[in-house]
Amino acid sequence: MYSILGVIGTIIIGFIVSLWLPGLERKLIHARVQQRIGPPISSPGIMAPLKFFFKQTIMPYSPLPRLYNSLPLIGLLSVLFIFLFTVPETYQLGAFASIVAIVGFLKIEEVIYVFMGSLSKSVMSLRMPFPDLAKGAKHPNVQRSFLEDISAMRAFRLIAFGSFPLYIALFVPAVISGSISLGDIVAYQQVHGPILFSAAGVIGAIVFFIGYMILLNEYPFVILKAKADVIEGPYMEYAAKWRALVYIMRGFLMFTLATLFSVLFLGVPPSIFTWGILVNILVAVLFPMLMASFSAFAPIFTFKQFYPVTFGATILGVVALLAAFI
Amino acid sequence: MDKNVIETEITMGTVHSAAIEPYRVRLFVEDEIVKDAEITVGVNHRGVERIMEGLPVEKANSLTEKICGICSGVHLWNSVLVAEKGLEVEIPERASYIRIIVAELERIHSHLLYLAHGNEVLGHETFSMRLFYIRETVMELLRIIGGNRVQYGVPIIGGIRPRAELDEMKVQKIREGIDYIRGKVKEFADRFTSDPMIMSRITGVCPLNRKDALRLAVTGPTLRATGVEFDTRKEMECYDPFEFDVITQDDGDVKSNLLVRVFEIFESVKIIKQALKNLPEGAVVDRSWEMQDTDITKSYVEAPRGTLYHSYALEDGRVRNVVIRTPSIANIGAMQYALIGHHITDAQLGIVQCDPCFTCTDRAIEIIKRR
Amino acid sequence: MGIKSYARARAIHAMLVYTGGCNGCDIEIVNAVFSPKYDAEQYKIFLTWNPREADVLIVTGPVTKQNKKPLKEIYKAIPEPKLVIAAGACALMGGVYKNIHGDIPSEEIAGPVEEIIPVDAKIPGCAVRPEDVLAGAVSALPKLLEAK
Numbered sequence: 001m002y003s004i005l006g007v008i009g010t011i012i013i014g015f016i017v018s019l020w021l022p023g024l025e026r027k028l029i030h031a032r033v034q035q036r037i038g039p040p041i042s043s044p045g046i047m048a049p050l051k052f053f054f055k056q057t058i059m060p061y062s063p064l065p066r067l068y069n070s071l072p073l074i075g076l077l078s079v080l081f082i083f084l085f086t087v088p089e090t091y092q093l094g095a096f097a098s099i100v101a102i103v104g105f106l107k108i109e110e111v112i113y114v115f116m117g118s119l120s121k122s123v124m125s126l127r128m129p130f131p132d133l134a135k136g137a138k139h140p141n142v143q144r145s146f147l148e149d150i151s152a153m154r155a156f157r158l159i160a161f162g163s164f165p166l167y168i169a170l171f172v173p174a175v176i177s178g179s180i181s182l183g184d185i186v187a188y189q190q191v192h193g194p195i196l197f198s199a200a201g202v203i204g205a206i207v208f209f210i211g212y213m214i215l216l217n218e219y220p221f222v223i224l225k226a227k228a229d230v231i232e233g234p235y236m237e238y239a240a241k242w243r244a245l246v247y248i249m250r251g252f253l254m255f256t257l258a259t260l261f262s263v264l265f266l267g268v269p270p271s272i273f274t275w276g277i278l279v280n281i282l283v284a285v286l287f288p289m290l291m292a293s294f295s296a297f298a299p300i301f302t303f304k305q306f307y308p309v310t311f312g313a314t315i316l317g318v319v320a321l322l323a324a325f326i
Numbered sequence: 327m328d329k330n331v332i333e334t335e336i337t338m339g340t341v342h343s344a345a346i347e348p349y350r351v352r353l354f355v356e357d358e359i360v361k362d363a364e365i366t367v368g369v370n371h372r373g374v375e376r377i378m379e380g381l382p383v384e385k386a387n388s389l390t391e392k393i394c395g396i397c398s399g400v401h402l403w404n405s406v407l408v409a410e411k412g413l414e415v416e417i418p419e420r421a422s423y424i425r426i427i428v429a430e431l432e433r434i435h436s437h438l439l440y441l442a443h444g445n446e447v448l449g450h451e452t453f454s455m456r457l458f459y460i461r462e463t464v465m466e467l468l469r470i471i472g473g474n475r476v477q478y479g480v481p482i483i484g485g486i487r488p489r490a491e492l493d494e495m496k497v498q499k500i501r502e503g504i505d506y507i508r509g510k511v512k513e514f515a516d517r518f519t520s521d522p523m524i525m526s527r528i529t530g531v532c533p534l535n536r537k538d539a540l541r542l543a544v545t546g547p548t549l550r551a552t553g554v555e556f557d558t559r560k561e562m563e564c565y566d567p568f569e570f571d572v573i574t575q576d577d578g579d580v581k582s583n584l585l586v587r588v589f590e591i592f593e594s595v596k597i598i599k600q601a602l603k604n605l606p607e608g609a610v611v612d613r614s615w616e617m618q619d620t621d622i623t624k625s626y627v628e629a630p631r632g633t634l635y636h637s638y639a640l641e642d643g644r645v646r647n648v649v650i651r652t653p654s655i656a657n658i659g660a661m662q663y664a665l666i667g668h669h670i671t672d673a674q675l676g677i678v679q680c681d682p683c684f685t686c687t688d689r690a691i692e693i694i695k696r697r
Numbered sequence: 698m699g700i701k702s703y704a705r706a707r708a709i710h711a712m713l714v715y716t717g718g719c720n721g722c723d724i725e726i727v728n729a730v731f732s733p734k735y736d737a738e739q740y741k742i743f744l745t746w747n748p749r750e751a752d753v754l755i756v757t758g759p760v761t762k763q764n765k766k767p768l769k770e771i772y773k774a775i776p777e778p779k780l781v782i783a784a785g786a787c788a789l790m791g792g793v794y795k796n797i798h799g800d801i802p803s804e805e806i807a808g809p810v811e812e813i814i815p816v817d818a819k820i821p822g823c824a825v826r827p828e829d830v831l832a833g834a835v836s837a838l839p840k841l842l843e844a845k
Contacts, residue, residue, distance in 0.1 A: 026738075030451070030452075031738070033452050034451065034452050034455040034456070034733055035455075035456070035459070035733050036455065036733035036736040036738070036739070037736055037738075037739035038736070038738055038739060039738045039739065039741055039743070040707065040741065042707065043707050043708050043741050043743075044708070044743075047703075047704045047707035047708040047741075048708040048710075048743075050700070050704035050708075051704040051705050051707075051708045051752075054701045054704065054705065055776045055777065055778070056776045056777040056778070057776075058776050060749075122747075122749075123748060123770050123771060123773075123774045124341065124342070124746070124747065124748070124771075125336075125337065125338075126337055127770070128337070128339070128340060128341070128767050128770065129766035129767055129770055130337075130339075130340060130350055130369075130763070130766075130767065131763075132337065132350070132352065132366075137335075137352060137364060138354065138362055138364050139332050139335070139354050139362060142332050142333075142334060142335045142354060143333070143334050143335065144334065144335045144336075144337070145334045145335070145336060147336065147338070149334075150336060150358065150670065153358070154358075219449060219451075220449070220523065222449065223671060226449065226671050227343045227344060227449065227746070228343075228344045228447050228448075228449060228671050228674045228675065229336075229338065229344065229670050229671050229673065229674060231342065231343045231746050231747060232746070232747045232750075235747075236747055236749065237749055238749060239749040239750075239776045240776050243749065243750060296451070296452050297450075297452060297521075297523075298449075298450070298523055299445075299448040299449040299450045299523060299524050299527045300448065300449030300527075300671060301523075301527070302527070302669045302671045302672060303358070303669065304526075304669065305523070305526055305527065340763070340764065340767050341714055341715070341746075341767060341771065342746070343746035346713075346715060346720075346723055346724070346727060347715060347720065347723070348715055348716065348717065348763075348764055348767075368763065369717075369761065369763040369764060370717050370718075370761060370763075370764075371761060371763070371805050372717055372718075372759065372761060372794040372803055372805050372806065373794075373803040373804070373805050374794070374803075376798075376801055376803060377794065377797065377798035377799060377801065377802065377803045378799060379799045379800050379801060380799025380800035380801075381797070381798070381799035385797070386799070389793055389797060392719050392792070392793050392794070393719060394719055394720055395718075395719040395720035395721025395722070395723070395724060395824055396720055396721075396724065398719070398721070439724065442731075446731075454731065455731055455732065455733050456733075458728060458731050458732035458733070458734075459732055459733045459734055461728075461732070462728075462732055462734045474824075475725065475824065475826060476721035476724075476725065476823075476824035477721060477823060477824060644799065645799075683720065685717075685718070685719055685720040
């Protein structure tokens with residue numbers, strides 16, 4: 001009973017903190033770098049989703065509107081599960097509270113983008129009424145696709161290579177502590193001190209951070225929803241409360257990944273019964289701020305730049321793994 | 327090019343995040359690489375040339391200003407020049423200098439807008455905002471001179487509007503303003519060219535070589551970025567007293583295009599400084615001209631985007647046979663050509679690098695089939 | 698003020714549709730949002746390019762015939778409650794293109810905006826000034842906040 005309350009309490013705290021993260025990123029870093037005042041901290045993270053809840057619910061233009069609408073919920077649930085398994089009260093679940101399970105749930109997170117992209121048929125792309133076909137074309141009989149289809153293809157590619165850095169970084173603590181169970185990793189660090197303070201840990205943390213940026217599709221790794229071509233990519237057709245869920249999902253993913261970092265590299269699991277949760281919150285606040293200071297100075301990477309960066313990060317991750325073995 | 331490899335067609339526009347103006351781009355892609363591109367203009371067609379037909383010449387002139395909100399001053403200037411050439415009006419020297427100051431300020435603002443928009447398409451919000459901030463200074467200067475931020479309407483037949491006369495205070499403000507812009511743009515250019523992420527994004531992207539540029543009849547800074555030394559300003563009489571260089575770059579890619587604009591801002595600052603230093607005394611408008619019928623008269627000026635052509639005839643004080651050729655119409659071919667073989671995310675960048683102004687272009691569309 | 702209108706007032710997503718005209722208004726509005734000098738984000742106005750996300754539709758230009766259908770479609774795609782702001786002389790009355798002509802009037806203008814979609818606020822000016830854009834957006838807000 002006591003532990004269930006603890007789990008629920010931790011989730012609520014995490015949820016509340018996660019709502020502030022987009023605002024912190026926007027106001028404290030982006031606006032400051034751009035020498036302007038910027039929005040209030042509460043606006044992008046809290047008020048925007050709240051506003052979307054009060055908007056009229058409309059059916060998205062999609063071949064499977066219900067499935068399309070349920071995707072952010074699935075994403076949110078998978079993020080919630082990841083967060084759940086980082087809470088110490090659930091470590092007795094064994095197989096679930098392990099890195100393999102977390103990798104599995106992160107995969108769901110990535111795969112939903114493919115579905116979102118291929119199910120969205122926005123007015124901003126092919127449905128825009130324009131007498132194209134009447135005017136003929138240089139290549140008349142080509143199949144025409146929506147902008148979101150491009151996004152779906154990109155999401156598919158990102159599954160193939162984009163998430164390598166994060167996954168490799170996840171396994172660095174596992175190699176060091178000799179177990180894939182989160183409970184064992186935390187216990188190891190309580191004895192030997194945080195993994196971050198070893199050579200392998202530092203490299204692993206850097207790789208983790210790059211993976212974190214790629215998974216969150218933040219600039220410069222924003223090709224999935226690049227404004228220069230696909231406008232908003234997979235999210236195009238979400239309106240009203242479903243869009244609110246998309247906002248919340250992103251904020252919560254930010255928090256969860258930061259928590260994962262503090263569990264794996266600092267050995268501090270989130271729990272409202274210990275002061276350690278302050279460390280979690282601190283990491284969760286620092287990570288988006290650090291990410292924002294990189295993204296404020298970066299252009300969009302096309303695949304020409306994306307491949308080398310992920311490749312380099314992956315190599316770095318392998319180096320960290322090797323260092324961990326030694 | 328093999329037509330069979332084209333996998334799918336992507337359309338962007340008419341409303342799109344990277345293209346603020348309404349136009350349509352159809353990209354024929356294979357594996358996210360553009361194999362062919364087709365730009366459709368005409369969405370924005372308002373028929374300015376047609377509604378100008380038969381208007382009194384002063385009214386028609388002020389209408390040319392509404393062709394484009396970015397290079398409004400230069401359209402008006404050229405239109406006024408046509409009338410002055412036809413009616414053989416001599417304008418006071420001071421008026422000519424002030425016209426040039428305004429035109430060069432406009433070039434600075436247009437190039438800064440180009441750089442800001444280019445950075446926005448590149449995904450670099452911070453630089454975009456900083457450039458917009460620098461651009462505010464020019465807008466303020468134009469407002470001080472002409473009284474409005476966008477449509478300032480300085481030239482009139484016979485000189486300039488007396489409102490736009492430069493007094494000591496205005497001269498001082500312009501001096502301070504262009505010094506500030508020069509410093510800031512220099513800082514920006516240093517920072518921009520030393521950023522490895524940006525350089526890898528723009529170097530070698532969507533290049534246009536010299537031969538293709540000449541074949542496609544490209545004009546303006548886009549032509550100069552490919553290494554051709556051509557600037558209409560060198561052929562204009564009113565620019566004779568000023569010493570300035572024609573900026574060229576070699577590669578014709580996005581980087582060269584951006585750099586050409588940066589250096590042209592410096593050249594414009596140089597011209598404005600010379601003009602302010604040697605500003606002749608005297609009246610700014612000569613109203614002693616008389617209306618008469620003229621043949622079709624032509625005039626070319628260097629707009630921020632390239633050579634701009636206006637021509638019309640006068641009949642009972644009304645304009646006839648208006649023809650306007652804007653630089654962007656020449657550059658559309660280059661835009662389509664430069665995209666081939668590049669990634670879709672670079673496609674909008676390749677279009678933006680030619681500094682498109684489709685609002686200028688969409689007045690009358692004339693399709694010429696070339697062999 | 699209930700939580701509904703409080704939330705609406707603290708996050709306003711504006712979308713810009715440019716339907717012809719001379720680029721002037723358009724750039725001034727992007728300027729109003731983008732330039733740090735005016736910075737609409739400090740008044741909680743965010744720029745978006747997706748009609749599904751937008752609350753406020755800012756329309757500039759006289760609406761050429763080719764642009765009429767896209768504008769209608771985009772308007773339809775915005776979920777209620779929504780506001781339409783027509784900015785600039787062209788959007789208000791067709792501007793010089795509709796009203797000034799010599800021998801032949803222009804046949805390309807389907808506008809002004811009012812004839813195509815309902816307009817809630819009008820911002821005059823040729824071109825509109827960024828200050829006016831911000832003021833216009835604010836003046837139209839009560840309608841958005843009080844909507845059901």
